[in-house]
Amino acid sequence: MKKKLLLPLLLWSFLGFSQQKQFTINWDEPITLETSTDQIVVPSFDKKHFNFTYKKGLIYYALWDENSIVDENSVALSQVNYVNLTTADLKQLPLSTIPEAPVLKLRNSIDRDDVSAYLEISPIINDNGIYKKITSFTVDYEFGGLSRSAQNTQDITNSVLSIGTWHRFYVDKSGVFRLSRAFLNSIGVNTNVDPRNIKIYGNGGAMLPVANDEFYPFDLTENAIQIVGEEDGVFNNDDYILFYAEGPTGFNEDSDTNLNLYSDKSYYYVTTQGGFGKRMQSIDEPDDDPTLEVNTFEDYQFYEVDETNLAKIGRRWFGERFDIENEQDFTFSFPNLVSSEPARVRVITAGISETTETSMQILLNGSLVSTLNYVIIDDPILADGATYQDQVNLPSSDVLVKLIYNNNSNPSAFGYLDFISIEATRALTFEGSQIIFKKDEVALNPGVVRYAISNANNVQEVWDITDKYNVRRILNTDSSSNFEFKDVAGVAKRYLTVTNLDYYQPLRDANTSVANQNIKGTIFQNAQGEFEDIDYIIVAHNNYITQAERLAQINRNIYNLNVKVVTLNEIYHEFSSGNPDITAIRNMVKYVYNNASSPENRIKYLCLFGDASYDYKDRISNNTNIVPIWNSVESFSLTSSFISDDYYGMMDDNEGFMQIQDRLDIAVGRILADTPQRAKELVDKIEGYYAEEAYGSWRNNFIVISDDVDKSWETVLQGTTDAIGDEVTNEKPFVNSIKIHTDAFQQQATASGQRYPEVNKAIKDAIEVGALVVNYFGHGGEDGLSGERIFTKNDAQDIRNVCKFPLFVTVTCEYTKFDNPQRLTAGEFTYWNTEGGSIALITTTRQIFVTIGVSFNEVLDQYLFSYGSNDYPTMAEALRLTKNDDGVVGSPQKSLVFYIGDPAMKLAFPDPQIQLTAINDIPLTDFNEPLKALDRVKMSGQILSESGSFLSNYNGIVTATVFDKNIARQTLGNDNTTDNGTLIILDFETIGETLFKGQATVTNGEFDFEFVVPRDIGIPVGPGKVSFYAKEENVLDDKAGYNFDIQVGGINENAEEDNVGPVITLFMNDENFVSGGITNEQPTLIAKLQDDNGINTASGIGHDITAIIDGDETNPFILNDYYQANVDDYQRGALSYAFRELESGLHTLTLKAWDVYNNSSTAEIEFLVRDKDEELVITNVLNYPNPFIDYTEFWFNHNSSDVLDVSVQIFTVSGKLVRTLNGQTTGGSKVTSSLSKDIVWDGRDDFGEKIGKGVYIYKLKVRSNRLNKQVEKIEKLVIL
Incomplete structure (x- = not known):
């Protein structure tokens, strides 16, 4: 059992205890890694430890439980054994990814305090030109220290916004700002108060640090300010406030950008509540003599414009485009340049060309310093980035950077500029405007530093802005031209010159008032004001709050969860100083996670209630950045760039950078609503999932769908899917697996390519009959499933399975790439369908390697179907456990998989158990006869508790489905794909044909039903299956059961004669319909059938229940699965079937049905379709x-x-x-x-x-x- 990490990571300070662990790499045959658009062949080994990325190459990883935190810096490698490789053995492995020596990494991996160690090693090296693969190795390591300490935690406290009157303004750059009385009045601040009570709060405009343990305030922080003229206690017209504000620009290492990704504004808050406010204090100059003299500083300047996201993925945005205009100039000025000090220059660019290599020349003041080259791009790489970075000597203060793009005669090629940055050394000379200055040398030399500013007559003060909340000042009291001051050296510091010649002016939004709020102080309070742990948080935009509250109430009622709804605006005000930074959401969740009463009571679920977009700043039309999403820095590759909501669920102090070893602590889901109306529709579906009309035997069904085999390696698609279907049925025998192997149907050539119309229909029909889960494995994309388009966007919108909403599992490329609002995906349409579709999706947003898909599917179903237990996790929790599993955790592509839906929702698994007790009044243990064709059979059963106790007080309705023997089938090999010359065929078994489906009354826990076995059963005797589903009356409770003990086969030679077909009565839409009446384009056929011996649904050749419209016998509708006998009456039953998009006009429908003796009857009905979108009739x-x-x-x-x-x-x-x-x-x-x-x-x-x-x-x-x-x-x- 794992040891729980009950203390903050800061407290782990064990002595080093040496540990040793041996590893063996079991190498296998080379493997083909393929996405929908790309493939690569590389050496391979045990898939549980295998990882590959284009950037890192091959990685061997391992995860194992530990009792304590490991010292990540203590790992040592020994006893390494190698086998030499030839270049041919490497296949297509990029040689640039192979290191000269093993690269080893050991990290802590923590899952809700369960501690594991995570190891990575490069398994192939280039030893002086000789390639070698590692076959075994040993690592030694110790328990002990961490590289960081847990700083960013806070106990429960009230927000400063909880009381008082608040107003806000914003700035767009960093520096000294002047706030006049008139400006304060304009934003609503009451200036008729003692100005000494005025306070300014704010945390600056920089993006929040992503590391969980890096300090950032959990609330608005008061800033030290200076109010000129406040001494008299009156805010006069000529009084004003001076303070340092941090703007939204400045280099951010985490995102490699100079511009705030989320906002161009930096907000500050003003209040007069309480006593005197914080004021600037003076710098305490050291008395000692200086050990370092400074009269220069490093000036960092940049040019960056964010206008275009080249691939519509990732964080990196670009500005200028180079095409016909292939030369562009960019100017910088560094007054008083110290030319003897080299400048650091950085230029980040990208090129897009699908046919030729292109390049970009970089010239500084006319001299060529570099030529950047771009390779030809091909899916999944959508652009090629190139960076110039070097130190150069600048000949003059004015710098001209010229970029020249060479498209190599390809007019469809383009170059792009991300940013140019130059850091040069300048003399510390005042030039009339504000200067922010620093000197890196100071931090490296402890002691006393003396700064000397020349031409400083107009510099009134210098502010130490190192601590932006507690700015300190030193006065140039005599307006000296050479202003000198001393400070402590040995730490990195930043300063700012203050001059009345150059104050910046603040800006305001239309709405400046800020209402009182108090997330931190009230989120744990229940209705009685008492502390109560939180199970579930829903984060919603203000426009979606009504539907978010509806969802919260549903979960309170269904699962008895303590759910809190928090608005984005409140989160941003309190946790990120008003800026829409995604880390504010993470920090709010972490605040709740850390302040639970015990580790066991920590928050479990987080719902992000709203759509998301790759554009945080609404630069694109029809943007859907409702609740923002995490984007990777990688912005060019569809396999390594990704979006993720996992960022919001990683709570441990060593997490935040979305590193491969990080594990989820909270199950996260997203309600993909792009409008408030959509939000209502999606919550309606969730409500409908729990409604009484949603209860039914469809909850016993599981649909698996596989792609066909176009290439030999794709056999894994069929094999994995088939194995999943069998494994789930073996683990959960009450589940009926419906297998739709595409290659088992006839492929047809069309003008648009190869298609499978029967597969398309089979998928839609199976979904409309109903299933708890639909799992597709194969190729796919934004437009649907499979290259043969077996399920498209239109299909996703057309299916009608009201109240029978399944979970869709589509671990395939980009099926739900929802972050591009300008291209809607099949996954979104599947989820948005108001008349059907899915209740949730476990789905992909980028291209994923098939090998990763195999591992993911195999692990996911273990958790989703809760192998070995009847305690089912929520769907989102199953995904969380899958991503944390040691068979998946080492794959960076795990973050491509999303949960779309309510993260607290559980699949509607019926409880166990229903038991078959007797056949023909003979106890089952004594009944040894097979069920023969034309036998009249009576089955009896009872309802039991999960522990096996008879429930004598159970009353309701049971649905019983009797299946014939499993059917052995083969795929067809439609594409003639071979392996070593042999046509690839999959042998598989499907569940047998339905012999009977009907309902019976359960009275005091017992039931029985009768039916006649159809003539069309398979004659050989073999095991069949009885599937049970029961719904208790007046209670929303259901149960399931099964039996495999029955034998089916043979024929009753003494059966009574029957030569009369069934009686059929037809209606459209309702039973009041009169033939010839009107319908809409999607009418529902209702058929009532009666026969003395029952209706045949066994699918004998030519004996299906079929509907033919307008005599088109080549396209019959097979309706066997839609028929069900009435309660306690096998002789009567009904079916209903919803047609899709029929043409306007008069139609004739002919229904043909057979009884179990294979006597047939037909009935006809006419109906007139009128287009509901054009006319009302x-x-x-x-x-x-x-x-x-x-x-x-x-x-x-x-x-x-x-x-x-x-x-x-x-x-x-x-x-x-x-x-x-x-x-x-x-x-x-x-x-x-x-x-x-x-x-x-x-x-x-x-x-x-x-x-x-x-x-x-x-x-x-x-x-x-x-x-x-x-x-x-x-x-x-x-x-x-």
Whole structure:
């Protein structure tokens, strides 16, 4: 059992205890790593330890449990054994990734205080031109210190925003700002107060540090300021505030940029609450003589414009484009340049060319200093970056940087500039404007430093801005031209000259008022004001708060969770000084995580309620940056660049950089809503998932779908998918695995390429019948699944599986690349479908290697289906455990996989168990006969608790499905793909055909049902399966069960004769439909069937239940899976099937069904499809009953799924209006009926008086607001 790390990492200070561990690398045959658009062949070894990236090459990794924190710097390598390799053995492994000696790394990997050690080593080296692979090695290491300490934690406290009146303003650069009385009044600050009470809070405009243990305030921090004229206690018109503000620009090493990724504004907050505010203190000059004299400083300047994200991925944005205009100039000025000191120059660029190599020349003041080269790009690499970085001597203070792009005669090639930065040494001479200065040498030389500023007559002060919250000042009291001051050396410091010649002016938004809030102080409080641990946090934009609260309440009701909803604005105000920095969200979550009453009670779930985008600053049209997402610095590769919500769920102090060993502590999910209306629709679906109408035997189904085999290595797609289906059924026998192997269907050549129309239909039909999980493994992309387009965006929008929403698992390339709002994906449409689609997705946002997909799928299902247990985690928790598993944790591509949905939602697994107890009144243990064709069978069973106790108080309905023997099948080898000359064929088994599906009443825990075994069973005797599902009456509780003990086969030669086919009655949309009536384009067929011996669903050749529209017998609709016998009556049953997008006009539908004796019958119905998006049609207007005394209903058929406004006006025969009735039809995605009975009348007038007997006229008006159309019809009624 793992030891829990119960103390902060800071407290681990063990003595070094030496540990030793041996490793063996089991090398295998070379492996093909393939995405949808690229492949590479590399050496391989045990997949549990295998990792590859284009940047690092091959990596061997291992993860093992430890009892303590390891000293990451103590690792030593020994006893390394090698085997020589030839260049041919390396296959396509990039030689640039092979080091000269093993590169070893040991890191701590922590999962909710479970401590593990994570090791990486480069398994192939280049030893003086000889390539070698490691076969075994030993590492020695010690327990002990960490490289960082846990600084960034805070106990529960109130926010400064919790009381007082607050207003805010912003700055756009760093420096000395002057706030006048007039400006403060303009933002709403009451200046009729003692100015000594004025306080300014803010944490500056720099991006928050990503490291969890790096200090950043958990609240707004008061800044030391200076108020000129405050001494008299009155804020006069000529009084003003001076203070140092940190702007949003400046180099950020974490993101390699000079511009804040999230905002161009740096906010500061003003209040007059409380006593006197913080004021600047003087610098305490040391008395000692200086040990270092400084009269120069390093001046850092940059040019950077963020306008274009080249691949629409990652954090890196570019400015100038080089095409026809292939030369561009950029100027810098360094007054009083110290030319003897080299300047550090950096230029970051990129090139895009698909056919030729291109280049960029860099010239400084006319001299060529470098030529950057760009390689030809090809998917998955969408651009090639190149950086120049060197020290150069600048000949003059004015610097001209010229960039010349050479497209190598390729007009479709482009060059781009990210930024240019130059750090040069200048004399510390004042030139009339603010100077921020530093000297790196000072930090390296402890002692006393004396700074000398020349030409300083107009410098009134110098501020030490090293600590931006506690700025200190020293006065140039005599306005000396040569201003000198001393300070302590040995630490890095920054200073700022202050002159009344150059104050910056603050800026304001339209809304400057800030309401009181107190996340930190109140988030743990329950309704009684008492401390209560938090299970679940939902982070939402203000516009989405209503739906976020709905989701919170659903989870309180269903799972008894303590859920808190927090708005983004509140988080930003309190945790990032008003800037929309993603780390503020992480820090808020970490605050809650760290302050739980115990490790076991820490927050478990985080929901990011809203869509996201690669554009944090709304530069692109129709942007969807609702709740921001983490982006990688890598911005060119679809395999190594990624977005992730994992960043918000990594809470340990050694995490934050999204390193490969980091493990999730919180299950994170995202509600992918791009509008408030979409948010409502998605919460409606979640609510519907728990509704009573969602209970059904579909919860026993699991669909697996595989891609076909276009190349020999792709056999792994079929094999993995098939194995998953079998493994899940073995682990959870109540699950019925439905296998759809694409290559088991006939491929068809079309003008658009190879297609599988039968697979397309099979997938949609299986989803509409219902399944708890749909798992696809194969190629895919933004437009759908498989190169043969077996499931497209249109399919995702068309499927209608209301209240039977599955989890979609699509570990395939870019199926849900949702961060580009300008290109919607099949995954988004699958999730957004209001009439069906998915309840959640475990899905990918970038291209993923198939080998990683194999490992991911194999591990995921162990957690998702909770092998060995009936305690199921939430879907998001299953994904968290998968990413933390030692078989997956070492893959950087694990972060490509997302959970889209409510992270607290569990799959609707029924509880165990339902037991088959007898057949034909013979106890099951004594029943040895097979179920023969045409046998009349009675099965009996009972409901048990999970522990096996009989539940005598259980009452409800059980659904029983009896399956024939498993069926041995083969794929077809459609693409003639061979392996060593042999056609690749997959042999697999599917569940047997359905012999009977019906329902029975459960009374006091017991039930029985009867049926006749169809003639079409397989004659050889073998094991079948009975699948059970039960729903308890008046209680939202269900159970599942199974039995494999039955034998099926043979034929009953003495069965009674039956030569009469079934009776069939057809309707469209509802049972009031009359043949020839109108429907919309997606009508639902309702068929009632009756036969003395029951209906055949065993799928014998030619004996399917089929629907034919307009005589098109080449495209029948197979409806076996949609039929179900009635409760306690195997002789009667019904089916319903929703058609998709039928053409307008008159249609004839013919249904053919067979009884179990293979007698057939047919029935026909006509219906008129009217386009609901073009016209509104009503027919069959009547009132019932008619004549009536005191109650009648007004009926009509219509073709709309909208909510329609209905008005009925009743007139006397002379035309006098006696009553007006208004109402609406029941509409929405769950409604299939075209009949309205929504208006009723009691025979009284508008004043409630009974009107006289006789004949009356009524006018029925129906209006569609969406179409802006109205129709009406006049009929008669009679009152008795």
